[in-house]
Amino acid sequence: xxxxxxxxxxxxxxxxxxxxxxxxxxxxxxxxxxxxxxxxxxxxxxxxxxxxxxxxxxxxxxxxxxxxxxxxxxxxxxxxxxxxxxxxxxxxxxxxxxxxxxxxxxxxxxxxxxxxxxxxxxxxxxxxxxxxxxxxxxxxxxxxxxxxxxxxxxxxxxxxxxxxxxxxxxxxxxxxxxxxxxxxxxxxxxxxxxxxxxxxxxx
Amino acid sequence: xxxxxxxxxxxxxxxxxxxxxxxxxxxxxxxxxxxxxxxxxxxxxxxxxxxxxxxxxxxxxxxxxxxxxxxxxxxxxxxxxxxxxxxxxxxxxxxxxxxxxxxxxxxxxxxxxxxxxxxxxxxxxxxxxxxxxxxxxxxxxxxxxxxxxxxxxxxxxxxxxxxxxxxxxxxxxxxxxxxxxxxxxxxxxxxxxxxxxxxxxxxxxxxxxxxxxxxxxxxxxxxxxxxxxxxxxxxxxxxxxxxxxxxxxxxxxxxxxxxxxxxxxxxxxxxxxxxxxxxxxxxxxxxxxxxxxxxxxxxxxxxxxxxxxxxxxxxxxxxxxxxxxxxxxxxxxxxxxxxxxxxxxxxxxxxxxxxxxxxxxxxxxxxxxxxxxxxxxxxxxxxxxxxxxxxxxxxxxxxxxxxxxxxxxxxxxxxxxxxxxxxxxxxxxxxxxxxxxxxxxxxxxxxxxxxxxxxxxxxxxxxxxxxxxxxxxxxxxxxxxxxxxxxxxxxxxxxxxxxxxxxxxxxxxxxxxxxxxxxxxxxxxxxxxxxxxxxxxxxxxxxxxxxxxxxxxxxxx
Numbered sequence: 067x068x069x070x071x072x073x074x075x076x077x078x079x080x081x082x083x084x085x086x087x088x089x090x091x092x093x094x095x096x097x098x099x100x101x102x103x104x105x106x107x108x109x110x111x112x113x114x115x116x117x118x119x120x121x122x123x124x125x126x127x128x129x130x131x132x133x134x135x136x137x138x139x140x141x142x143x144x145x146x147x148x149x150x151x152x153x154x155x156x157x158x159x160x161x162x163x164x165x166x167x168x169x170x171x172x173x174x175x176x177x178x179x180x181x182x183x184x185x186x187x188x189x190x191x192x193x194x195x196x197x198x199x200x201x202x203x204x205x206x207x208x209x210x211x212x213x214x215x216x217x218x219x220x221x222x223x224x225x226x227x228x229x230x231x232x233x234x235x236x237x238x239x240x241x242x243x244x245x246x247x248x249x250x251x252x253x254x255x256x257x258x259x260x261x262x263x264x265x266x267x268x269x
Numbered sequence: 270x271x272x273x274x275x276x277x278x279x280x281x282x283x284x285x286x287x288x289x290x291x292x293x294x295x296x297x298x299x300x301x302x303x304x305x306x307x308x309x310x311x312x313x314x315x316x317x318x319x320x321x322x323x324x325x326x327x328x329x330x331x332x333x334x335x336x337x338x339x340x341x342x343x344x345x346x347x348x349x350x351x352x353x354x355x356x357x358x359x360x361x362x363x364x365x366x367x368x369x370x371x372x373x374x375x376x377x378x379x380x381x382x383x384x385x386x387x388x389x390x391x392x393x394x395x396x397x398x399x400x401x402x403x404x405x406x407x408x409x410x411x412x413x414x415x416x417x418x419x420x421x422x423x424x425x426x427x428x429x430x431x432x433x434x435x436x437x438x439x440x441x442x443x444x445x446x447x448x449x450x451x452x453x454x455x456x457x458x459x460x461x462x463x464x465x466x467x468x469x470x471x472x473x474x475x476x477x478x479x480x481x482x483x484x485x486x487x488x489x490x491x492x493x494x495x496x497x498x499x500x501x502x503x504x505x506x507x508x509x510x511x512x513x514x515x516x517x518x519x520x521x522x523x524x525x526x527x528x529x530x531x532x533x534x535x536x537x538x539x540x541x542x543x544x545x546x547x548x549x550x551x552x553x554x555x556x557x558x559x560x561x562x563x564x565x566x567x568x569x570x571x572x573x574x575x576x577x578x579x580x581x582x583x584x585x586x587x588x589x590x591x592x593x594x595x596x597x598x599x600x601x602x603x604x605x606x607x608x609x610x611x612x613x614x615x616x617x618x619x620x621x622x623x624x625x626x627x628x629x630x631x632x633x634x635x636x637x638x639x640x641x642x643x644x645x646x647x648x649x650x651x652x653x654x655x656x657x658x659x660x661x662x663x664x665x666x667x668x669x670x671x672x673x674x675x676x677x678x679x680x681x682x683x684x685x686x687x688x689x690x691x692x693x694x695x696x697x698x699x700x701x702x703x704x705x706x707x708x709x710x711x712x713x714x715x716x717x718x719x720x721x722x723x724x725x726x727x728x729x730x731x732x733x734x735x736x737x738x739x740x741x742x743x744x745x746x747x748x749x750x751x752x753x754x755x756x757x758x759x760x761x762x763x764x765x766x767x768x769x770x771x772x773x774x775x776x777x778x779x780x781x782x783x784x785x786x787x788x789x790x791x792x793x794x795x796x797x798x799x800x801x802x803x804x805x806x807x808x809x810x811x812x813x814x815x816x817x818x819x820x821x822x823x824x825x826x
Contacts, residue, residue, distance in 0.1 A: 088379070088383075093459050096462065100459060101455045107494060111497035111527060123519075200517065204519075208510075
């Protein structure tokens with residue numbers, strides 16, 4: 067902001083935003099992006115750990131394990147990545163005030179997220195190694211589990227935003243929330259793409 | 270002006286959303302006022318400072334004689350582990366966050382932090398961390414004993430076989446402290462970037478705000494690495510995974526990378542706000558503008574950036590290959606450039622200034638002097654051959670304490686004395702302040718200087734008994750430690766006494782330039798009657814230009 071802004075203009079802004087002297091929604095979104103920055107460092111650390119252990123551990127795969135099957139995880143990946151497009155259109159629908167379309171697409175995103183989680187749970191059940199099966203087992207479950215936890219969080223936040231959309235008073239607040247949840251979902255997707263390449267493609 | 274909440278201050282016709290209870294009760298409430306939270310942080314962390322200091326007294330009492338005769342070795346391990354942990358996670362971090370919490374919104378012309386509820390929640394996690402750590406003394410196997418850096422395989426030892434071991438509780442407590450720090454960091458960065466008053470451009474922000482921003486950016490970009498490492502360590506310890514357990518194919522050196530990727534920059538999370546305090550205090554008591562303001566401001570960001578690239582200098586003896594040692598030696602030495610800029614700027618500010626040696630200035634100058642020494646030994650430690658010689662000796666302990674006590678804690682004292690009249694509306698007692706300074710200054714040097722020759726001669730740290738040839742320096746160090754312990758008494762006496770019945774402080778007792786000095790002492794709820802409109806750079810001492818356009822309206826006149 068420039069110093070040429072007069073005190074009347076500032077006070078006017080105070081009045082307009084009732085009890086705030088700043089752009090509350092902009093600050094909230096900015097804060098959320100800053101938070102995602104720190105989240106990405108956690109994932110980067112886990113990725114670095116995975117690479118370090120994979121390249122230095124002599125017996126990387128547990129005895130009797132040949133490698134990971136990639137067919138089902140690939141379908142899972144396609145579903146999750148597609149959901150990023152769906153949530154984008156949901157957000158666009160809300161911007162155009164098409165509330166019903168927003169809810170439908172929003173719900174579809176959650177459904178795709180749930181499909182992903184269920185798919186992962188089925189994969190976990192069928193795997194011949196566990197969390198304590200050497201460095202490979204540990205990092206595999208840590209990475210996929212921690213990511214899965216983020217997917218679950220994303221789905222819960224989506225439900226929260228959906229519920230809020232039924233309260234007209236919360237509409238404006240819900241809007242920032244929708245942008246933030248959508249951003250979170252894209253973030254979780256990008257992380258999965260890296261994770262998929264790291265664990266399933268680079269075997 | 271009064272500090273009683275004024276109805277609808279700044280927002281005619283509207284009540285503030287939240288009013289803390291009156292008087293001292295506000296400090297025991299879930300207040301969302303950044304000033305209340307700031308003082309809550311400061312008082313809580315100071316309480317832990319006393320506990321951590323008490324443990325240090327036990328350690329130094331044990332080391333006054335070569336034999337291990339005061340406490341057994343297991344308890345000694347607990348003592349140095351908990352001393353380090355408490356001082357770092359419950360004193361230095363939270364106290365700096367407290368001071369920053371109090372000052373940042375005032376300094377940038379905001380009514381509060383960006384997310385006040387998040388702010389309060391971040392504070393209330395700190396007592397939880399403290400209670401967890403203290404409670405671990407009562408566990409069957411006692412507290413964590415692996416030192417504050419919790420290197421595996423030592424930290425993976427669990428002879429009692431209990432699921433809830435001192436080490437597991439330690440990791441949990443540190444993780445909670447990490448969550449609190451991340452919450453705080455998001456809040457500070459959002460506040461500083463998004464909530465500055467009109468006209469408060471980045472290059473009109475006080476250097477303290479710059480340093481807080483830089484420090485909090487480190488928290489955001491480095492702390493998650495420690496969290497990741499801690500999560501993996503906790504799994505290794507409790508469910509038997511093998512990330513760092515070499516017996517099961519894991520890699521213990523990987524943990525060191527996670528740990529130091531955060532814990533080296535963490536030193537700057539501690540030191541940068543202290544540099545900010547020096548940059549605020551020195552111009553006021555030298556009556557001169559801060560020399561090279563813009564360069565000093567930007568050097569904070571440079572320090573933050575370079576600090577993320579130097580962590581391996583803690584691991585020169587961990588099987589690190591020679592080429593890597595070279596790279597990290599050079600990058601570590603580069604930190605000396607932006608920090609050197611700061612020291613030159615402070616010195617140049619003092620040059621031909623009208624210096625007033627009041628308590629805050631004494632502490633600031635003393636701390637800068639000790640930081641200079643810490644910086645020199647830091648460069649020595651960055652040098653591979655010297656580091657290998659003194660690795661894991663008292664030289665490192667001495668260097669580190671010159672940073673965390675000599676620089677940061679003394680810097681904090683400078684800040685607390687300087688802003689005490691603003692925070693409480695009372696003046697502290699100058700005589701007691703000066704006494705505190707001299708006891709602390711002599712105590713610090715007597716305590717930590719002997720550690721350098723001890724380290725050069727090869728005395729290892731974390732041992733409760735030692736060869737009698739080291740006795741002389743150890744006795745000196747212990748006497749210094751006790752003096753340092755005693756130095757805290759005039760501080761407590763001073764602040765408690767002054768807060769209760771000190772002389773009333775004017776709005777701007779130091780004739781300082783800064784938004785926080787425009788409002789009453791203590792500032793009213795929501796800080797400003799009208800948001801200030803900033804029209805000039807900070808530190809305009811001796812210049813004839815106002816800081817803000819609407820000073821009277823800001824005060825509500």
